[in-house]
Amino acid sequence: MSLASPPKTLTVALIGNPNTGKSTLFSALAGVRQRVGNYPGVTVEKKLGTAEFHGQAFTIVDLPGTYSLSPRSPDEMVAVDVLLARQVDAPPINVVLCIVDASNLERNFYLVSQVLELGLPTVVAVNMMDVAKTKGHQIDLKKLAERLSLRCVAVQANKGVGIAELKHAIVEAASEPENQQRAPWKSPFPAEFIAEVENLHAKVSGNGEAEMPRYLVERLLLDTSGYLAQAGLKGIDERFLSEVREARSRLATAGLPVPAVESNARYGWATQTLDGVVTRPTQRPRTLSDRIDSWLTHRVFGTLVFLAVMLVMFQAVFFVAGPASAVIDWLNGILADLVTSVIPEGALRSLLTTGVIGGVGGVLVFLPQIFTLFFFIAVLEDCGYMARAAYLMDKLMSRIGLSGKSFIPLLSSFACAVPGIMATRVIENWRDRLATILVAPLMSCSARLPVYTLLIGAFVPNLVWQLGWLEIPWLQGLVMFAMYAVGTVAGIGMAFVLKRTLLRGPTPPFVMELPSYKMPGARIVLMRMLEQGWAFVYRAGTLILCVSIVVWGLCYWPRDERLIDPALLARHAELLKESGGRNQESVEALERIENKIAGQYLETSYLGRMGKLIEPAVKPLGWDWRLGCAAIASFPAREVIVATLGVIYNLGEEQDETSVDLRERLQAATWDGTDRKVFNLPVALSVMVFFALCAQCASTLAVIRRETGGWGWPAFTFAYMTALAYVGAWVTYQVGIRLIS
Numbered sequence: 001m002s003l004a005s006p007p008k009t010l011t012v013a014l015i016g017n018p019n020t021g022k023s024t025l026f027s028a029l030a031g032v033r034q035r036v037g038n039y040p041g042v043t044v045e046k047k048l049g050t051a052e053f054h055g056q057a058f059t060i061v062d063l064p065g066t067y068s069l070s071p072r073s074p075d076e077m078v079a080v081d082v083l084l085a086r087q088v089d090a091p092p093i094n095v096v097l098c099i100v101d102a103s104n105l106e107r108n109f110y111l112v113s114q115v116l117e118l119g120l121p122t123v124v125a126v127n128m129m130d131v132a133k134t135k136g137h138q139i140d141l142k143k144l145a146e147r148l149s150l151r152c153v154a155v156q157a158n159k160g161v162g163i164a165e166l167k168h169a170i171v172e173a174a175s176e177p178e179n180q181q182r183a184p185w186k187s188p189f190p191a192e193f194i195a196e197v198e199n200l201h202a203k204v205s206g207n208g209e210a211e212m213p214r215y216l217v218e219r220l221l222l223d224t225s226g227y228l229a230q231a232g233l234k235g236i237d238e239r240f241l242s243e244v245r246e247a248r249s250r251l252a253t254a255g256l257p258v259p260a261v262e263s264n265a266r267y268g269w270a271t272q273t274l275d276g277v278v279t280r281p282t283q284r285p286r287t288l289s290d291r292i293d294s295w296l297t298h299r300v301f302g303t304l305v306f307l308a309v310m311l312v313m314f315q316a317v318f319f320v321a322g323p324a325s326a327v328i329d330w331l332n333g334i335l336a337d338l339v340t341s342v343i344p345e346g347a348l349r350s351l352l353t354t355g356v357i358g359g360v361g362g363v364l365v366f367l368p369q370i371f372t373l374f375f376f377i378a379v380l381e382d383c384g385y386m387a388r389a390a391y392l393m394d395k396l397m398s399r400i401g402l403s404g405k406s407f408i409p410l411l412s413s414f415a416c417a418v419p420g421i422m423a424t425r426v427i428e429n430w431r432d433r434l435a436t437i438l439v440a441p442l443m444s445c446s447a448r449l450p451v452y453t454l455l456i457g458a459f460v461p462n463l464v465w466q467l468g469w470l471e472i473p474w475l476q477g478l479v480m481f482a483m484y485a486v487g488t489v490a491g492i493g494m495a496f497v498l499k500r501t502l503l504r505g506p507t508p509p510f511v512m513e514l515p516s517y518k519m520p521g522a523r524i525v526l527m528r529m530l531e532q533g534w535a536f537v538y539r540a541g542t543l544i545l546c547v548s549i550v551v552w553g554l555c556y557w558p559r560d561e562r563l564i565d566p567a568l569l570a571r572h573a574e575l576l577k578e579s580g581g582r583n584q585e586s587v588e589a590l591e592r593i594e595n596k597i598a599g600q601y602l603e604t605s606y607l608g609r610m611g612k613l614i615e616p617a618v619k620p621l622g623w624d625w626r627l628g629c630a631a632i633a634s635f636p637a638r639e640v641i642v643a644t645l646g647v648i649y650n651l652g653e654e655q656d657e658t659s660v661d662l663r664e665r666l667q668a669a670t671w672d673g674t675d676r677k678v679f680n681l682p683v684a685l686s687v688m689v690f691f692a693l694c695a696q697c698a699s700t701l702a703v704i705r706r707e708t709g710g711w712g713w714p715a716f717t718f719a720y721m722t723a724l725a726y727v728g729a730w731v732t733y734q735v736g737i738r739l740i741s
Contacts, residue, residue, distance in 0.1 A: 009050075009057040010174050011091045013083060015115060016099035017108050018065035019387060019515040021127045025099055025157040026062040027527045029167070046089075053167040056174065059091065067107075069114040070219060070262075072227050083118055084213050095174045097166075099125045102132035102139060102154075103516065105278055109270035110263075116148075116185045118215060121173040124152045125166055131516045134288075136281035144277045158382070158521040188269035192254050193261055196247040197221060203240065220244060222259045289384070289516040296388050297514075306392050309385070310411055313376040324368035332361040347556065355552035360545060367537070371529045373412050373419040378528035382520035391514070400492050401499030403427060406436040410491070413443035414484075417700045421707055422532055431503045435495050437707055438717055441700050442491035444484045444692055447638045451691045452483050454642055458663035459684035479685075486692045490724060547636045547698040554607040555633060563604040568597055595647075602647050607633055621690070621726070622683035622733040624671055631696070638696045682736025686729040694725035 016022040030049025047062040071077040081087040100108035145152040151169040155162035336353040343349040394404030413420030427433040463475040611629025634641040649665040669678040701714040
């Protein structure tokens with residue numbers, strides 16, 4: 001007896017306008033079985049989920065939120081290519097699930113008409129029925145389904161209402177025989193337009209089989225921006241484009257100008273389809289959302305509320321980062337001690353304690369910040385406030401070529417650029433998103449703070465204002481503020497330059513519907529947090545760990561005792577015998593000798609040799625080889641420079657930015673073979689400016705690679721930021737040294 005073959009996995013494409021609850025519905029259908037990536041060659045997110053209901057396995061594809069299937073960018077082209085089975089890494093679509101906002105059906109049905117034109121089995125999910133009810137709208141779903149010859153299901157995705165009925169409708173649509181499916185789509189376009197499309201379609205057909213889907217021919221005729229003509233579509237040449245232009249001319253003569261003919265036809269169809277289906281009150285009632293918006297979108301009060309919300313979010317990320325880092329460091333210490341107690345001293349122990357455990361800690365330390373940031377973003381998006389925030393900030397951000405949606409990712413980057421870059425996914429326009437990604441690392445994140453704290457405390461005079469009995473320190477605080485300002489000003493300038501050079505293009509109008517306020521769903525918020533956290537660990541974490549191991553290797557090898565001062569080694573052996581009796585003085589002396597030996601090992605390591613190799617390049621910045629070495633070692637994470645300086649100056653790696661011994665050692669440091677001090681105020685400022693502008697963060701570069709789908713933009717980011725940092729540090733030192741000389 002043969003076993004029945006498992007059911008074929010069918011593919012459902014989920015599409016809808018922004019702010020219709022599409023992501024919420026996706027999570028309700030797919031649950032925790034989700035995976036996130038990027039479509040090849042573009043920055044748009046590829047989100048897939050798997051589900052099984054009524055005995056049928058499904059792959060659910062969450063397409064980018066869009067107002068229409070009229071591609072004008074590589075990101076928008078993805079949705080069209082997936083639906084037309086032209087995306088190489090996406091399976092053919094069996095069912096399209098189109099989600100619409102019940103309170104704004106006319107606007108949403110523009111997209112529905114384009115989806116129906118593709119001829120795929122379609123189910124319409126009418127979401128937010130509760131919001132429509134509060135506005136006094138009554139919708140006859142039975143009549144709507146009859147007019148469309150489609151299955152129309154009422155849902156409240158955030159509360160799970162109607163999900164079971166929706167699953168049943170999807171299974172029915174997927175299993176319905178072709179000869180029983182709905183009648184062919186009747187285009188709302190005038191006959192003259194349809195004839196022009198058919199004529200053009202015939203001309204790109206070969207051997208009786210179309211080389212280009214009819215829908216793309218229609219889009220080509222309607223695309224006056226010229227994007228599709230440049231997209232490398234098969235069968236497109238200058239002769240054919242000339243025929244397209246002639247067709248547009250004939251349509252204009254007939255009173256059907258392109259592209260206006262499409263909006264007239266589709267909105268006309270939507271009005272006719274919904275006539276008698278949707279009943280509205282004669283006077284629009286003033287809803288709770290309207291009353292809230294009178295305050296939250298007000299020029300003054302709205303801005304104050306927005307700043308307060310951002311302050312709470314910003315402080316929450318900082319608040320979580322400190323204790324979380326302490327806990328992770330504590331766990332790392334326990335693991336390192338465990339490894340030390342089991343494995344004898346040598347390369348393996350050092351690899352595990354410093355390279356692997358330290359690298360894993362460098363990955364996990366970002367997770368609490370990512371969880372915190374995306375908790376706020378998910379809540380703000382799901383409740384409807386994010387759209388108001390973008391509206392309030394758009395006027396300010398548009399002056400540098402960005403949209404209002406760039407503000408929150410950039411603000412978040414002051415805490416950490418990693419979650420800030422991940423937060424750029426709320427920006428639909430790919431140029432704005434990419435520009436925001438490229439300048440986000442310039443915001444002074446919390447990892448730069450140890451560098452600022454150490455050098456300001458050691459070299460910036462603690463001048464105070466004396467106001468009676470009150471003493472107010474001002475110079476150190478002013479320098480700290482200046483370091484944050486340097487990154488901000490550089491970021492604004494870089495965004496301005498990018499949007500007028502590499503990312504030059506028409507600035508899209510800021511069009512955004514303000515959704516009604518609603519309570520955020522706890523499940524959706526939790527799923528968003530877990531999804532982004534896992535995406536970071538899976539995609540960026542492996543690279544960060546590899547970089548940490550590589551840097552460990554550079555610091556450890558060649559580990560040749562012949563390069564160490566013999567007197568130090570002899571004294572070390574002597575103290576080992578003395579400290580066996582746990583004499584406190586001998587133990588402390590042993591620790592000092594071991595720190596000196598560690599410093600010499602680092603100096604003679606490949607990293608130390610690299611530092612000496614680049615000394616001529618960093619000397620104009622006022623740096624010696626030790627600072628160059630520390631800068632290279634801090635590539636995985638900027639704050640590593642503090643521990644590296646501790647090793648170089650024979651104090652061990654257990655130093656932090658508040659260490660008095662390290663500050664004193666830096667103040668006393670001299671150039672090799674001379675009495676000339678290495679550090680002074682211009683050198684300290686030079687180092688701080690360099691770290692304010694440089695790309696010393698493997699995590700950030702790894703996330704940029706993940707978000708952009710390749711190494712090109714991370715390499716560009718590293719190159720431009722390093723060049724900017726070098727020039728900034730050089731100018732700072734050269735000007736400073738002349739002022740004090």
